[in-house]
Amino acid sequence: MVIAKATAEKWVADHEVSLEENLEASRQEKHSILTLCLPAETYLHVTPEQFEELARVNRDLRLERNANGELIVSPPTGWETGERNFSLTGQMYRWYEKNSQLGKSFESSTGFVLPNGANRSPDASWISSARWNALTSEQKGTFPNICPDFVVELRSASDNLAPLQAKMREYLENGAVLGWLIDPKNCQVEIYRAGQAVEILEKPSELNGESLLPGLIVNLQQIWSV
Secondary structure, X not given: OEEOEEEXXXXXXXXXXXXXXXXXXXXXXXXXXXXXXXXXXXXXXXXXXXXXXXXXXXXXXXXXXXXXXXXXXXXXXXXXXXXXXXXXHHXXXXXXXXXXXXXXXXXXXXXXXXXXXXXXXXXXXXXXXXXXXOOOHHHHOOOOOOOOOEEEEEOOOOOOHHXXXXXXXXXXXXXXXXXXXXXXXXXXXXXXXXXXXXXEEEOOOEEEOOOOOOOOEEXXXXXXXX
């Protein structure tokens, strides 16, 4: 995961061409390409509207936007993370099928606009029916204006731990009740609960959804064995 600077084939050297103009050019020219470069100490600040358009034209990338408006780009995952994500999502979906009346579940491609303005896409998430139904059609939009009650972040081989931990704290600050940070590299799980200290578990065999997601049991053997 990196905070990135964006350039395009028609981006002039002095950066006088606006992001809006480049996006419009991409829409008008079938083969126009938006390239994402990664220079250190350089950040691209985008508006919510620009972020939504960038996400639309770069579907192969996982894009997020922090509360300061900086664009965060994550490339497609490797096979190990893909397999772990598949196991996690599959187990959550089986629980959701039997408990759909309790709320809505989402996988990693779903983005949310948090109360602090950040655009985040947790690896798995869940929102209670009461909170979801309280949203207007406009608030649901493309990226729902809400922080999920429950979030999961799965650390990939290229992820630094500290930014993920900061993201988990951000979720809690914006309304999450329960969060799991699963770290296959260290065989640990950090459990985040609203108003409580972080609990660290060493290679647990399973996790449960506690009172928030009653009956949810996620077996982690597949996560650790990949």
